[in-house]
Amino acid sequence: DAGVIQSPRHEVTEMGQEVTLRCKPISGHDYLFWYRQTMMRGLELLIYFNNNVPIDDSGMPEDRFSAKMPNASFSTLKIQPSEPRDSAVYFCASSPGPLVNNEQFFGPGTRLTVL
Amino acid sequence: AQSVTQPDIHITVSEGASLELRCNYSYGATPYLFWYVQSPGQGLQLLLKYFSGDTLVQGIKGFEAEFKRSQSSFNLRKPSVHWSDAAEYFCAVGARSNSGYALNFGKGTSLLVTP
Numbered sequence: 001d002a003g004v005i006q007s008p009r010h011e012v013t014e015m016g017q018e019v020t021l022r023c024k025p026i027s028g029h030d031y032l033f034w035y036r037q038t039m040m041r042g043l044e045l046l047i048y049f050n051n052n053v054p055i056d057d058s059g060m061p062e063d064r065f066s067a068k069m070p071n072a073s074f075s076t077l078k079i080q081p082s083e084p085r086d087s088a089v090y091f092c093a094s095s096p097g098p099l100v101n102n103e104q105f106f107g108p109g110t111r112l113t114v115l
Numbered sequence: 116a117q118s119v120t121q122p123d124i125h126i127t128v129s130e131g132a133s134l135e136l137r138c139n140y141s142y143g144a145t146p147y148l149f150w151y152v153q154s155p156g157q158g159l160q161l162l163l164k165y166f167s168g169d170t171l172v173q174g175i176k177g178f179e180a181e182f183k184r185s186q187s188s189f190n191l192r193k194p195s196v197h198w199s200d201a202a203e204y205f206c207a208v209g210a211r212s213n214s215g216y217a218l219n220f221g222k223g224t225s226l227l228v229t230p
Contacts (some may be wrong), residue, residue: 004158033218043159043205043220091158104218106151106158 004107006092012113018080021110024073025094033104034067034077035091043091049075082114117142117208121221128196129229136191136224138180138206147209148189149218150180154202162204165189176200201228 005024013019025032033048047057052069060067064083069075079086089111093104120139128134140146147166151159163174170182180191189206206221 042222045218093158103161103164104159106160108156108158 004092004094004105006090006107006110008110009108010111010113012115013082014115015083016081017114018078019082019086019112019114021077021090021092021112023075023077023092023107025075025092026096026105027073029094029096029105030072031095031097031102031104032069032075033093033095034075035093035106037089037091037109038087046077079112082112084114087112087114117146117219119206119208119219119221121204121206121224123224124222125225125227127227127229130198131195134191134193134196134200134226136204136206136226138189138191138221139187140189140206140208141187142208148180148182149207149209150174150178150189150191151205151207151220152176152202153205153223159205162191196226196228198228198230201226 004026007022011019030051034046035043036046037043044059046059047067048055049069052072065079067077089109091106091109093106095102095104118141122137149164150162152162153159162178163172163180165172165182172180178191178193180189182189203223203225205223207218209218
């Protein structure tokens with residue numbers, strides 16, 4: 001298996017622009033997670049899906065952030081409008097089952113820079 | 116709420132020396148504990164996990180960790196470090212929340228290996 005695939009790997013944009021990050025989970029995995037990593041706050045869970053349904057979005061920082069999972073093989077994280085403080089590495093992870101029984105497999109991340 | 120503390124931000128060890136990375140958790144019930152490793156420019160990879168049973172857990176790449184309930188610790192160890200072990204190491208605690216499951220990561224410990 002190719003593992004979790006994320007695109008783009010790097011994104012540089014200007015403040016106010018819309019940014020869309022993409023993720024393809026491992027086939028057969030029912031859980032998908034979006035994380036954000038910064039020096040100041042470390043690794044934070046933003047949202048996770050089970051069978052394409054958002055289960056917990058309490059980590060989404062504000063309304064500028066939205067995530068969708070239209071099918072089992074694709075998810076997006078959108079920021080609109082983007083701000084410099086959104087600069088971070090965004091990770092997508094997938095898991096075959098509930099967290100406490102199964103490993104999460106992480107993608108390589110998308111490094112976002114908002115100027 | 117559950118939380119994880121990694122007291123050491125940076126650690127430097129000589130190649131061939133032993134390694135211990137510290138992790139302390141805060142959680143009322145029996146925690147689910149994980150150690151992940153992140154190589155530069157890569158996503159996180161699971162090293163090992165503890166759910167129950169034997170408190171000494173063996174992982175990949177020669178790593179092990181010991182769960183000590185009395186000290187609320189889950190320290191990661193390796194008897195002899197290789198240069199390829201240089202990376203960022205994250206301890207995480209997983210627990211059931213009202214909306215499902217949450218995985219809380221520590222801020223990480225950066226390991227530098229010198230010749």
